[in-house]
Amino acid sequence: MSLDKAAVARIAHLARIKVPDEELDHLAGELSRILDFVEQLGEVDTADVAPMASVAAQKLRRRPDEVTDGGYPEAVLKNGPETAEGYFAVPKVVE
Amino acid sequence: MSALTRMTMAEALKGLAAREFTAVELTEAHVRAVEAARPLNAFITETPDKALEMARASDARRARGEAGPMDGLPIAVKDLFCTRDVLTTAASHILDGFHPQYESSVTTNLWRDGAVMLGKVNLDEFAMGSANITSYYGDVVNPWSPGDAGAWERRLVPGGSSGGSAAAVAARCALGATGTDTGGSIRQPAAFAGIVGIKPTYGRCSRWGIVAFASSLDQAGPMTRTVRDSAIMLRSMAGFDPKDSTSVDMPVPDFEAALTGDVRGLRVGIPREYRVDGMPAEIEAMWQRGVEWLKAAGAEPVEISLPHTKYALPAYYIVAPAEASSNLARYDGVRYGLRVEGGNLKEMYENTRGAGFGKEVRRRILIGTYVLSAGYYDAYYLKAQKVRTRIKQDFDAAFTRCDVILTPTAPSGAFAIGEKMDDPIQMYLNDVFTVPVNLAGLPGMSLPAGLGADGLPLGLQLIGRPFDEETLFRVGGVLEEAAQFTATPPFMA
Numbered sequence: 001m002s003l004d005k006a007a008v009a010r011i012a013h014l015a016r017i018k019v020p021d022e023e024l025d026h027l028a029g030e031l032s033r034i035l036d037f038v039e040q041l042g043e044v045d046t047a048d049v050a051p052m053a054s055v056a057a058q059k060l061r062r063r064p065d066e067v068t069d070g071g072y073p074e075a076v077l078k079n080g081p082e083t084a085e086g087y088f089a090v091p092k093v094v095e
Numbered sequence: 096m097s098a099l100t101r102m103t104m105a106e107a108l109k110g111l112a113a114r115e116f117t118a119v120e121l122t123e124a125h126v127r128a129v130e131a132a133r134p135l136n137a138f139i140t141e142t143p144d145k146a147l148e149m150a151r152a153s154d155a156r157r158a159r160g161e162a163g164p165m166d167g168l169p170i171a172v173k174d175l176f177c178t179r180d181v182l183t184t185a186a187s188h189i190l191d192g193f194h195p196q197y198e199s200s201v202t203t204n205l206w207r208d209g210a211v212m213l214g215k216v217n218l219d220e221f222a223m224g225s226a227n228i229t230s231y232y233g234d235v236v237n238p239w240s241p242g243d244a245g246a247w248e249r250r251l252v253p254g255g256s257s258g259g260s261a262a263a264v265a266a267r268c269a270l271g272a273t274g275t276d277t278g279g280s281i282r283q284p285a286a287f288a289g290i291v292g293i294k295p296t297y298g299r300c301s302r303w304g305i306v307a308f309a310s311s312l313d314q315a316g317p318m319t320r321t322v323r324d325s326a327i328m329l330r331s332m333a334g335f336d337p338k339d340s341t342s343v344d345m346p347v348p349d350f351e352a353a354l355t356g357d358v359r360g361l362r363v364g365i366p367r368e369y370r371v372d373g374m375p376a377e378i379e380a381m382w383q384r385g386v387e388w389l390k391a392a393g394a395e396p397v398e399i400s401l402p403h404t405k406y407a408l409p410a411y412y413i414v415a416p417a418e419a420s421s422n423l424a425r426y427d428g429v430r431y432g433l434r435v436e437g438g439n440l441k442e443m444y445e446n447t448r449g450a451g452f453g454k455e456v457r458r459r460i461l462i463g464t465y466v467l468s469a470g471y472y473d474a475y476y477l478k479a480q481k482v483r484t485r486i487k488q489d490f491d492a493a494f495t496r497c498d499v500i501l502t503p504t505a506p507s508g509a510f511a512i513g514e515k516m517d518d519p520i521q522m523y524l525n526d527v528f529t530v531p532v533n534l535a536g537l538p539g540m541s542l543p544a545g546l547g548a549d550g551l552p553l554g555l556q557l558i559g560r561p562f563d564e565e566t567l568f569r570v571g572g573v574l575e576e577a578a579q580f581t582a583t584p585p586f587m588a
Binding site: 003008011012013014015016017018019020027030031033034035037038039040041042043044046049050051052053054055056060061063072075076078079080081082088090091092093 | 192193194195196297298310311337340341343344403405406408409410412413420424427428429430431432433434436437438439440441443444445446448449450452457458460461462464465468475477478479480481482483484485487518519520523535536561
């Protein structure tokens with residue numbers, strides 16, 4: 001599997017990472033080599049094999065639906081790069 | 096140098112109990128050692144004031160007769176564990192200035208039992224790496240260097256990602272350190288630094304408050320200088336936590352009690368697939384010595400097969416980046432850390448993440464994004480999850496024929512800073528023996544087995560059944576006794 005420059009730019013956009021244009025070629029080569037390396041999984045017979053998402057028990061624990069935490073907005077906002085009036089602030093989204 | 100920094104945890108606990116020294120004296124000696132070890136770049140944040148405050152509280156508890164199982168023991172914390180009001184970076188630029196307002200469950204458990212925090216130790220950025228060369232805060236240097244003991248050179252990597260933890264413990268500036276292990280990040284640096292490290296069974300230690308890398312693989316564990324010390328520290332770190340949905344609700348055994356020295360009749364599996372091409376003869380020889388030691392102690396070696404071993408790394412390099420790309424989506428410049436402004440919200444995201452992530456992290460996020468994207472999900476991600484099942488089935492079958500598995504920890508000893516950097520695949524191959532254990536969720540331990548021809552430590556790995564860390568401690572104790580690993584690195588604080 002070989003990725004070209006345009007494909008890498010598309011993936012970078014999906015991942016919301018700005019990648020300088022001059023780095024795209026090099027990255028395409030690196031990512032292609034990694035994809036070539038994982039291609040060998042095709043050799044494994046996985047017919048009738050269930051995919052494993054995790055070794056943990058798949059059945060999640062339940063608990064009563066009640067508030068167990070919270071009530072400290074200052075702590076929640078403490079690390080926000082920009083906050084205002086009890087909220088995180090971001091650049092304007094709606095024109 | 097101070098005799099107080101040369102002790103094991105078990106010896107220090109005895110000395111504290113006998114009032115031979117105080118927690119404050121023990122901590123002061125280690126605070127000085129942390130300063131003396133700065134050439135290793137093992138620490139991102141030193142917390143001497145907090146350490147002394149915790150030590151004073153420990154002495155007060157002991158005076159009241161309320162000392163806990165780790166009371167007064169100074170340790171280092173990998174900077175992937177959130178620590179309340181103490182800078183937590185994951186060794187990434189993108190977490191600039193992050194001061195968590197909560198404490199991870201594992202460190203909460205350690206402080207509950209009386210441990211003292213010396214500071215936050217360096218790691219590969221977001222724990223992605225096998226050499227501790229991807230940290231925004233610079234490379235960590237191994238306190239070991241090749242050649243005759245005595246002359247230290249700033250030359251080798253400590254392994255990764257828990258490289259700062261390994262360097263700090265080996266250089267005698269902490270009695271132990273927390274590590275995390277997603278594909279070998281506790282065991283491989285432990286092997287490279289000549290110390291003991293254990294990755295417990297998935298679910299044994301809470302992941303709550305640990306910066307997430309690949310959630311289905313991440314586990315926290317101790318890194319110490321002896322098997323007994325790892326038993327002491329794991330007992331404090333482990334335990335059920337309702338805040339982690341994958342935390343397992345079962346009692347934590349007294350791991351120290353498992354150190355019986357008796358392995359008679361135990362069946363030790365030797366997987367033939369771990370004899371990989373190009374593995375140095377001295378690693379093969381060390382592995383064979385390990386087998387002989389266990390045989391001499393009455394255990395029975397059994398040849399086993401783990402046929403899908405070679406597919407573990409490619410499966411890992413789909414599963415781990417996929418989970419990482421999802422986990423690291425949270426770093427968007429809104430709630431914590433770095434923000435780089437842009438013309439609109441989307442540009443702000445892209446600028447922040449473009450500037451905030453290092454090259455290895457970026458590479459993995461991109462791979463993860465790709466294998467999860469529409470049209471490729473089944474071919475890559477689903478296929479890797481199925482191969483993961485195969486790998487787990489290999490271990491299940493093997494454990495019907497043996498009680499524990501013995502392998503080398505890594506296919507080489509520590510390598511030079513700058514080596515294996517041009518080709519990511521070469522770096523990834525370093526984890527060939529450790530990655531399958533994470534995929535199968537099993538416990539694994541690395542312990543020092545001897546020195547190679549160049550005078551560098553080499554590690555042996557033990558792999559156990561789920562939640563059977565006790566057998567690892569039992570066998571590890573016997574191997575440790577037989578190996579008599581007393582060598583020390585040329586750089587000690």
